[in-house]
Amino acid sequence: MENQQAGIASTAQGGVASPRGFRAAGVSAGIKANKGLDLALLVSDVPARAAAVFTTNLAIAAPVVVSREHLARSGGTARAVIVNSGCANACTGDEGLQVARDMAAETAALVGCPTEQVLVASTGVIGVSLPIDKIRCGVPAAFRALGADQGPQAARAIMTTDPFPKESATQISIGGRPASIGGMAKGSGMIEPMMATMLGFVTTDAAVPPPLLDRALREAVNDTFNAITVDGECSTNDCVMLLANGASGVEVDESSYREFVGGLTAVCRELALGIVRGGEGATKLVTVIVTGGATSADARKAAKAIANSPLVKTAIHGGDPNWGRLIAVAGRAGVAFELSRAAVTIGSIVLFRNGRPYDEAAPQAAEYLKGKDLTVSVDLGAGRASSTVWTCDLSAEYVRINADYRT
Amino acid sequence: MENQQAGIASTAQGGVASPRGFRAAGVSAGIKANKGLDLALLVSDVPARAAAVFTTNLAIAAPVVVSREHLARSGGTARAVIVNSGCANACTGDEGLQVARDMAAETAALVGCPTEQVLVASTGVIGVSLPIDKIRCGVPAAFRALGADQGPQAARAIMTTDPFPKESATQISIGGRPASIGGMAKGSGMIEPMMATMLGFVTTDAAVPPPLLDRALREAVNDTFNAITVDGECSTNDCVMLLANGASGVEVDESSYREFVGGLTAVCRELALGIVRGGEGATKLVTVIVTGGATSADARKAAKAIANSPLVKTAIHGGDPNWGRLIAVAGRAGVAFELSRAAVTIGSIVLFRNGRPYDEAAPQAAEYLKGKDLTVSVDLGAGRASSTVWTCDLSAEYVRINADYRT
Numbered sequence: 001m002e003n004q005q006a007g008i009a010s011t012a013q014g015g016v017a018s019p020r021g022f023r024a025a026g027v028s029a030g031i032k033a034n035k036g037l038d039l040a041l042l043v044s045d046v047p048a049r050a051a052a053v054f055t056t057n058l059a060i061a062a063p064v065v066v067s068r069e070h071l072a073r074s075g076g077t078a079r080a081v082i083v084n085s086g087c088a089n090a091c092t093g094d095e096g097l098q099v100a101r102d103m104a105a106e107t108a109a110l111v112g113c114p115t116e117q118v119l120v121a122s123t124g125v126i127g128v129s130l131p132i133d134k135i136r137c138g139v140p141a142a143f144r145a146l147g148a149d150q151g152p153q154a155a156r157a158i159m160t161t162d163p164f165p166k167e168s169a170t171q172i173s174i175g176g177r178p179a180s181i182g183g184m185a186k187g188s189g190m191i192e193p194m195m196a197t198m199l200g201f202v203t204t205d206a207a208v209p210p211p212l213l214d215r216a217l218r219e220a221v222n223d224t225f226n227a228i229t230v231d232g233e234c235s236t237n238d239c240v241m242l243l244a245n246g247a248s249g250v251e252v253d254e255s256s257y258r259e260f261v262g263g264l265t266a267v268c269r270e271l272a273l274g275i276v277r278g279g280e281g282a283t284k285l286v287t288v289i290v291t292g293g294a295t296s297a298d299a300r301k302a303a304k305a306i307a308n309s310p311l312v313k314t315a316i317h318g319g320d321p322n323w324g325r326l327i328a329v330a331g332r333a334g335v336a337f338e339l340s341r342a343a344v345t346i347g348s349i350v351l352f353r354n355g356r357p358y359d360e361a362a363p364q365a366a367e368y369l370k371g372k373d374l375t376v377s378v379d380l381g382a383g384r385a386s387s388t389v390w391t392c393d394l395s396a397e398y399v400r401i402n403a404d405y406r407t
Numbered sequence: 408m409e410n411q412q413a414g415i416a417s418t419a420q421g422g423v424a425s426p427r428g429f430r431a432a433g434v435s436a437g438i439k440a441n442k443g444l445d446l447a448l449l450v451s452d453v454p455a456r457a458a459a460v461f462t463t464n465l466a467i468a469a470p471v472v473v474s475r476e477h478l479a480r481s482g483g484t485a486r487a488v489i490v491n492s493g494c495a496n497a498c499t500g501d502e503g504l505q506v507a508r509d510m511a512a513e514t515a516a517l518v519g520c521p522t523e524q525v526l527v528a529s530t531g532v533i534g535v536s537l538p539i540d541k542i543r544c545g546v547p548a549a550f551r552a553l554g555a556d557q558g559p560q561a562a563r564a565i566m567t568t569d570p571f572p573k574e575s576a577t578q579i580s581i582g583g584r585p586a587s588i589g590g591m592a593k594g595s596g597m598i599e600p601m602m603a604t605m606l607g608f609v610t611t612d613a614a615v616p617p618p619l620l621d622r623a624l625r626e627a628v629n630d631t632f633n634a635i636t637v638d639g640e641c642s643t644n645d646c647v648m649l650l651a652n653g654a655s656g657v658e659v660d661e662s663s664y665r666e667f668v669g670g671l672t673a674v675c676r677e678l679a680l681g682i683v684r685g686g687e688g689a690t691k692l693v694t695v696i697v698t699g700g701a702t703s704a705d706a707r708k709a710a711k712a713i714a715n716s717p718l719v720k721t722a723i724h725g726g727d728p729n730w731g732r733l734i735a736v737a738g739r740a741g742v743a744f745e746l747s748r749a750a751v752t753i754g755s756i757v758l759f760r761n762g763r764p765y766d767e768a769a770p771q772a773a774e775y776l777k778g779k780d781l782t783v784s785v786d787l788g789a790g791r792a793s794s795t796v797w798t799c800d801l802s803a804e805y806v807r808i809n810a811d812y813r814t
Contacts, residue, residue: 059738059746091734091746093762126731127764231717236735310638310717310801311809318810324533327498328643331466339466339498355500357534394717395810396803402718403725 014169015151018182019205021045021247025145026157029138031124031131032086037157039135041142042081042201043111048245049207050078050119051214053221054238061090061237062100063120070104073116076210078243081119081201082107082139083158085186089122089130090236099130106139121199123186123237124160155184158199161401162186166274172206172263179206179250183267185240187230187275198275200225200240202267206260207246212253216261217242224268227300227389229307230279231398240268276390281398285373286316290330291386292342292379298335299387302380305333313394316374321365323351330378341381347374421576422558425589426612428452428654432552433564436545438531438538439493444564446542448549449488449608450518455652456614457485457526458621460628461645468497468644469507470527477511477523483617485650486520488608489513489527489546490565492593496529496537497643506537513546528606530567530593530644562591565606568808569594573681579613579670586613586657590674592647594637594682605682607632607647609674613667614653619660623668624649631675634707634796636714637686638805647675683797688805692780693723697737698793699749699786705742706794709787712740720801723781728772730758737785748788754781 017024022044029039052071054064071078082103089096104118111118122130145153155165169182183202208216221240242264244252252260277285288307293299306312309329315322323344331337343353347368349361368374424431429451436446459478461471478485489510496503511525518525529537552560562572576589590609615623628647649671651659659667684692695714700706713719716736722729730751738744750760754775756768775781 057735057738058744059734059749088731091731091759091762091764126729126735127759127766236731236738310805314806314809317806320810322533324495324498324643327466328464328533331464331643337465342466352498352534355498357498359534394806396806398717399721399724399801399803399806402721403727 014182015155015167016042016182016184016201016203017148017151017154018169019180019203019247021205021245022203023146023148024150024154025142025147026150026153027138027141027145029084029134029141031084031134037153038084038086039138039142040083040154040157041107041146042154043146044079044243044245045247046245047077047079047117048243049210049213050076050241050243051217052119052239052241053217055236057236059091059236061088061122062092062096063089063122064237064239065097066100066104067119067121067239070116070119074114077117078119079113079117080107080111081121081241083121083199084130084135085123085158085160087122087124087128087130088126088237091127092129095129099132099135102132103135106136110140110143119241121237121239123158123199126236151182151184158184158186160186161280163278166271166278168267168270170263170266172259174250174252174256174259177250179204179248181263181267183271185271185275187278198225198238200268200271202240202242202264204244205246205248206244206250206252208244208252208260212257213242213244216257216264219261220265220268223265224272228272228276229304229389229391230276230282273390276392279392280401281395282392283395284316284393286391286393287375288389288391289375289377289386290380291377292381292383293385293387294336294383296385296387298380299385302330302333302335302378303387303389305329306378307389307391310394313391316369317393317395319366319369321346321351321362321369326376326378327352330380335380336382338381343379345377421589422562422574423449423589423591423608423610424555424558425576426587426610426654428612428652429610430553430555431557431561432549432554433557433560434545434548434552436491436541436548438491438541444560445491445493446545446549447490447561447564448514448553449561450553451486451650451652452654453652454484454486454524455650456617456620457483457648457650458624459526459646459648460624462643464643466498466643468495468529469499469503470496470529471644471646472504473507473511474526474528474646477526480523481521484524485526486524487514487518488648489525490529490606491537491542492530492565492567494529494531494535494537495533495644498534499536502536506539506542509539510542513543517547517550526648528644528646530565530606533643558589558591565591565593567593568687570685573678573685575674575677577670577673579666581613581657581659581663581666584657586611586655588670588674590678592678592682594685605632605645607675607678609647609649609671611651612653612655613651613657613659615651615659615667619664620649620651623664623671626668627672627675630672631679635679635683636711636796636798637683637689680797683799686799687808688802689799690802691723691800693798693800694782695796695798696782696784696793697787698784699788699790700792700794701743701790703792703794705787706792709737709740709742709785710794710796712736713785714796714798717801720798723776724800724802726773726776728753728758728769728776733783733785734759737787742787743789745788750786752784
């Protein structure tokens with residue numbers, strides 16, 4: 001039952017350094033103009049099994065190229081992850097690649113491990129060179145600051161336009177023995193993953209063999225990070241990395257795989273929803289549930305279309321129960337759709353069903369939409385498949401943030 | 408040469424009633440709460456050949472259903488088009504269908520033609536009943552107001568959130584004899600056609616046999632109305648209708664088809680660009696040119712992705728030459744893309760080419776972006792195909808308009 005609880009709620013305090021045998025740090029290396037925290041380091045006391053999912057964007061940033069190479073060369077083993085914010089090191093050519101490699105080498109020298117056991121990530125403006133001299137000063141400072149209590153600083157150091165840090169941790173129990181899973185993530189623009197648009201780092205002190213680790217990460221990410229969208233964008237840099245160092249002595253195998261995935265999904269879900277809540281200009285978290293899909297792919301496609309629709313997102317921002325926009329998006333989503341059997345429900349209030357509006361319920365729905373945590377449901381009337389995605393509203397603040405990002 | 412001029416510029420005054428044998432009207436029927444013009448009527452003195460393209464949205468509005476039926480039953484012949492704004496008559500079930508049929512019947516009785524020779528269109532809020540009593544009073548008023556000089560009133564009567572009416576007309580010459588093409592259109596939210604998201608009405612006094620008329624409309628629409636986007640939405644109602652009444656005595660056949668398509672495309676382009684210029688909250692018209700596509704479909708897909716990207720649209724709104732966002736969208740557009748051969752040009756200023764940023768040109772590009780009529784070009788580095796689409800910037804005003812539309 002413990003694992004089931006872990007799968008439902010994940011309210012434990014903690015973050016990426018909560019599992020045994022991990023330490024973290026977050027320091028200011030002077031990459032951000034405002035001198036804020038901008039360099040995070042995560043170290044496992046022993047080599048950890050590592051799995052990762054990367055952006056699907058074809059304009060791949062240098063740190064993604066390097067992390068992929070290192071994972072392949074190390075056979076999926078990592079001791080450390082070095083992450084900077086304030087500069088994406090993307091579209092920076094061969095020079096950018098060299099900087100990403102240097103970041104890993106500097107870290108490896110201090111940690112005392114092969115370079116390929118260091119993973120690298122960057123986030124920030126695209127097309128600007130990452131100053132290697134600042135990294136060379138910053139990495140030793142981060143190494144000196146490492147601590148099991150420094151997860152919150154690391155979570156802050158990976159932020160860009162995020163309004164708050166995202167951390168999560170949970171406990172699982174396997175064969176009566178406890179293990180921990182912890183993580184941190186950042187958004188908050190260019191968020192429509194398909195592993196593309198944010199950074200997530202998850203640790204566990206369970207021992208998980210490589211094929212299970214990879215499968216668990218993909219499964220958890222599909223229902224969490226890949227089910228959120230802020231603006232439908234997909235960035236050049238982003239990734240979710242999972243390190244398992246076995247420090248708890250707990251071993252995950254096929255028989256305990258579901259327990260592990262349950263806990264991992266809980267942590268990933270909390271981080272992913274944190275990204276949506278902290279989406280650029282967001283004032284509301286919106287759960288979009290699509291039912292009645294002919295296939296799961298149809299349901300997911302329609303849910304994504306609704307979650308990315310500027311007309312839906314502005315209506316929700318304005319508290320307008322404009323179910324017509326939801327129907328219109330479902331109708332243009334490129335999936336099977338049957339208007340005469342379709343339905344729209346806002347919260348638990350039916351506004352459209354069987355081809356008939358229920359506008360008398362509109363005032364009640366408008367009242368519901370004043371909340372901060374909303375659910376909108378659309379039935380496609382075409383089958384039995386369903387999908388859930390999460391998004392936020394679209395505010396004038398989103399425009400302000402993105403019109404002025406670099407100026 | 409005249410036809411070529413028509414294909415390039417379309418500066419003639421006039422609109423939907425400019426071609427001989429057409430009259431138009433725009434009146435207030437009380438459908439809009441603000442008592443503005445909301446009912447337009449277009450009548451041809453004689454039965455005209457008619458072609459139309461309709462929304463691809465599966466949540467088809469009642470007037471679209473009825474207009475399709477009428478075109479099929481009449482064998483592509485129409486005497487009149489009746490259009491209301493202020494109510495989309497979409498998602499209104501059987502009752503809505505009856506209202507659309509009644510609109511056509513009322514009009515047919517006054518014009519003196521079979522009901523199936525009347526086409527119907529509606530635009531406005533989805534899911535609200537269209538009051539038939541107001542239509543019954545409004546149609547005779549519109550009929551009485553018909554005039555060859557009333558095109559501007561008709562163009563105003565089909566507006567919803569449009570900031571200005573969209574009219575265009577041009578002259579073509581076939582075998583030394585002149586014929587006219589005129590049109591009107593409305594936007595301005597839910598604009599990413601694939602014939603979905605706006606209303607367009609085009610008339611000509613040339614005689615065009617049905618297969619050529621249909622082909623010409625599809626060809627012209629593909630490069631104009633289907634190449635614009637305001638917000639990536641696709642509505643339940645929209646259509647472009649083309650009526651050819653032959654009143655000029657000029658006959659179009661295969662040998663003069665290109666002349667006709669040139670003029671038709673010029674009129675459609677001016678109307679389509681008017682929709683983008685008048686897009687909700689728009690302050691800039693942006694021409695997005697994608698080159699280097701592996702296929703035409705790839706180039707169009709990437710151009711649409713760029714034109715719909717909220718991060719690109721907000722950057723342009725803020726005058727930020729953020730070429731990294733253009734590269735990031737090209738990389739996630741789901742098309743062949745080669746970063747090392749890709750390029751970004753803003754106006755004529757190269758900001759990224761062959762994997763290298765040219766940030767020294769950024770101030771010059773920022774200056775260029777202060778203009779109102781902008782071109783951004785992205786080379787995918789993957790082939791030789793190209794595509795042009797038009798979009799507008801994304802402003803806080805867009806959010807304001809759409810957060811408050813019904814309230």
